[in-house]
Amino acid sequence: MSARSDVVTEPVVERPAPKRPYLKGRWVDLFERVRPLKGLLRWRSFQFLAILPNLFLFYLFILAALWGTPVGSRNIMIVFVWILWWFALITLLVPLAGRLWCTMCPLPALGEWLQRLRLVTVRFAPKAKGFKNVLFGLNRKWPKALDNIWLQNFLFLTLATFSALLVTRPIVSAFVLGGMIVLALGLALVFRHRVFCRYLCPVSGFLGLYAMTSSVALRSRDWDVCVRCPTKGCMLGSENGWGCPWMVYMGKLDRSNYCGLCFECLKSCPNDNIGLFVRPFGVTETRILHLDEAYKAFIMLVLAAVYSVTLLGPWGTFKDWANVTETANWRGFLTYAALVWGACLVVFPTVYGLLVKVSQWVSRWLGRWVLAPAPAAANGAGEPDFRTLFLRFSYPLVPLGLLAWIAFSLPLFFVNGSYILSVLSDPLGWGWDLFGTAHVPWKPLIPEWVPVLQAVVLLGGLAVALRTGWAIARELWHDPRRARWGLAPMAGLWLTVTIGFLWLFTG
Amino acid sequence: MRWKDGLKEGVALGGLLLIFAGLPWALRAYESGRVRRLADGRPVFTVYANATFGTWTTTPLVGWTYFWRKPEPAHIQVRAGQPFVLRITSVDVHHSFGIPQLGIGPYDVEPGRFLELELQIDEPGLYTFMCYTVCGRHHEKMMGTLEVLGEGP
Numbered sequence: 084m085s086a087r088s089d090v091v092t093e094p095v096v097e098r099p100a101p102k103r104p105y106l107k108g109r110w111v112d113l114f115e116r117v118r119p120l121k122g123l124l125r126w127r128s129f130q131f132l133a134i135l136p137n138l139f140l141f142y143l144f145i146l147a148a149l150w151g152t153p154v155g156s157r158n159i160m161i162v163f164v165w166i167l168w169w170f171a172l173i174t175l176l177v178p179l180a181g182r183l184w185c186t187m188c189p190l191p192a193l194g195e196w197l198q199r200l201r202l203v204t205v206r207f208a209p210k211a212k213g214f215k216n217v218l219f220g221l222n223r224k225w226p227k228a229l230d231n232i233w234l235q236n237f238l239f240l241t242l243a244t245f246s247a248l249l250v251t252r253p254i255v256s257a258f259v260l261g262g263m264i265v266l267a268l269g270l271a272l273v274f275r276h277r278v279f280c281r282y283l284c285p286v287s288g289f290l291g292l293y294a295m296t297s298s299v300a301l302r303s304r305d306w307d308v309c310v311r312c313p314t315k316g317c318m319l320g321s322e323n324g325w326g327c328p329w330m331v332y333m334g335k336l337d338r339s340n341y342c343g344l345c346f347e348c349l350k351s352c353p354n355d356n357i358g359l360f361v362r363p364f365g366v367t368e369t370r371i372l373h374l375d376e377a378y379k380a381f382i383m384l385v386l387a388a389v390y391s392v393t394l395l396g397p398w399g400t401f402k403d404w405a406n407v408t409e410t411a412n413w414r415g416f417l418t419y420a421a422l423v424w425g426a427c428l429v430v431f432p433t434v435y436g437l438l439v440k441v442s443q444w445v446s447r448w449l450g451r452w453v454l455a456p457a458p459a460a461a462n463g464a465g466e467p468d469f470r471t472l473f474l475r476f477s478y479p480l481v482p483l484g485l486l487a488w489i490a491f492s493l494p495l496f497f498v499n500g501s502y503i504l505s506v507l508s509d510p511l512g513w514g515w516d517l518f519g520t521a522h523v524p525w526k527p528l529i530p531e532w533v534p535v536l537q538a539v540v541l542l543g544g545l546a547v548a549l550r551t552g553w554a555i556a557r558e559l560w561h562d563p564r565r566a567r568w569g570l571a572p573m574a575g576l577w578l579t580v581t582i583g584f585l586w587l588f589t590g
Numbered sequence: 591m592r593w594k595d596g597l598k599e600g601v602a603l604g605g606l607l608l609i610f611a612g613l614p615w616a617l618r619a620y621e622s623g624r625v626r627r628l629a630d631g632r633p634v635f636t637v638y639a640n641a642t643f644g645t646w647t648t649t650p651l652v653g654w655t656y657f658w659r660k661p662e663p664a665h666i667q668v669r670a671g672q673p674f675v676l677r678i679t680s681v682d683v684h685h686s687f688g689i690p691q692l693g694i695g696p697y698d699v700e701p702g703r704f705l706e707l708e709l710q711i712d713e714p715g716l717y718t719f720m721c722y723t724v725c726g727r728h729h730e731k732m733m734g735t736l737e738v739l740g741e742g743p
Contacts, residue, residue, distance in 0.1 A: 131602055139609050146614060153656035153681050157702025160653075202602035204595040254653040513621055514677065514704030 148257030152512025181297030194271030235288030309334025324351030486544025644728020664734030
């Protein structure tokens with residue numbers, strides 16, 4: 084864009100054996116396997132062109148919600164967002180590509196474009212201190228006290244409480260999506276970078292959590308190169324790319340939670356040190372580090388059960404409580420809300436904590452009295468403390484929860500999928516027949532196979548949870564016998580949860 | 591800004607403006623063209639069935655008006671012998687449309703779908719159309735009127 088910077092020094096080119104401590108096992112660098120991919124992702128117009136079709140579609144959804152039929156099953160807002168998009172997101176995008184949706188999400192795009200005053204190019208200020216890109220707005224820093232995902236947790240729970248309205252009333256969905264666009268726009272003018280995505284977006288919260296399991300991850304190839312890099316272009320920006328909008332420093336990134344896959348670091352890194360890696364699903368090398376993230380895992384798992392009961396289950400009373408606009412039963416709705424919030428924030432975490440305590444006690448007791456203990460373990464030294472156990476053992480809930488969500492989403496798609504064809508031809512419910520499919524009758528797809536698929540998915544989730552749990556227990560206790568006993572209470576809970584879901588779906 | 595970057599930004603901005611201005615216009619233009627073709631010179635009346643208020647109405651009930659607008663009961667006026675088109679839809683539950691005095695219907699009215707009837711009534715009079723399916727608490731109020739006036743100039 085402008086003249087070359089006088090602060091950009093020679094790239095660090097020396098390439099010894101790369102140090103990437105987190106890249107254990109079968110990690111494959113996609114850029115080495117698929118050469119054109121790197122060029123595509125470095126292309127400055129890539130993200131804009133990825134967002135544009137989604138912006139078009141979401142704009143159409145909002146217009147359809149405002150002007151189209153209020154009947155959810157005949158309005159593209161409900162059918163495409165809560166059946167097609169949700170299904171594609173949770174079953175394909177998240178497990179395979181983590182936060183790839185964030186790459187093309189149109190909701191924060193308007194705010195980001197306004198903040199940058201650019202759509203595809205970069206504003207570079209070589210002489211600026213700190214950030215090397217110029218951003219429009221107040222450029223405030225996000226408060227330290229809110230540097231966590233608690234707000235996302237509460238916002239997601241709030242939306243979940245009103246989900247019966249959200250997924251059936253086009254206008255409610257339009258207000259929520261429109262509200263998110265306006266909020267992202269306002270925050271972009273006050274705070275620098277994508278604070279809406281990082282700290283507030285309810286979708287981003289669970290995408291970040293489940294991206295931990297995903298098969299695709301963006302990482303620096305060698306941390307040492309990042310440490311020695313004088314410009315820190317990935318963080319601060321350069322003439323080729325914006326500083327990370329997600330406020331992530333690639334030299335420390337070893338988890339996928341907060342990397343929004345915008346690929347700006349790929350453009351701004353002067354050392355060609357960024358790789359896009361493929362790894363096994365549900366990797367064991369990652370971990371939950373903070374209580375807000377652990378609670379996110381609890382909330383997501385409990386909500387998968389709540390939705391399964393409310394939307395798929397036969398319990399009419401519970402449905403009536405949730406669907407307050409139809410029934411006007413506010414007392415029932417408040418009971419429902421209290422049950423949901425209580426189960427997510429109090430009951431399940433308490434049960435989990437108690438089991439972690441049991442797990443700690445069992446392994447310590449066995450270490451002291453039954454198994455020949457290591458000297459350090461005998462007097463309690465070197466034992467993992469409760470907080471460590473609680474956080475580490477909350478990670479297996481991530482693959483378990485993700486696959487429970489996939490199992491929950493299967494009937495939504497297979498039972499209601501035929502609406503997609505009719506809405507494709509008549510997106511606003513105005514009586515159109517664009518592609519001759521407007522009158523395709525509602526017909527569930529392979530209904531007899533759906534419970535079988537759900538059972539397979541749930542058991543797969545349990546298997547991944549047990550595998551990751553075992554790896555964590557081995558890492559915590561070293562001695563396989565103590566690890567086995569320490570894992571047992573947690574594994575019992577994961578098994579119970581899986582049986583509960585199996586009963587809900589197939590019972 | 592270099593001219594190349596300026597060109598890129600201009601093209602991108604043009605694409606955005608095209609979407610924001612073009613999409614609403616395209617939706618409206620397609621719909622009005624379709625209704626014009628359907629009408630073929632005849633008057634077209636759109637009737638919405640609403641079980642919440644128990645009414646057939648010609649007040650447009652779409653996403654943003656459904657929750658706050660109290661619909662007026664439909665009163666349609668046509669000339670005797672004049673062909674016209676009735677487009678009937680439901681904004682909530684299943685209804686059935688019929689005009690018993692004229693032996694029209696009952697026809698199923700599915701939520702979010704349009705039933706399109708091409709009619710011509712030669713006998714002047716005031717006819718009542720009603721719902722034949724028990725559709726909710728206000729089912730018995732589900733009535734509208736079709737007034738057929740004597741042939742005019």
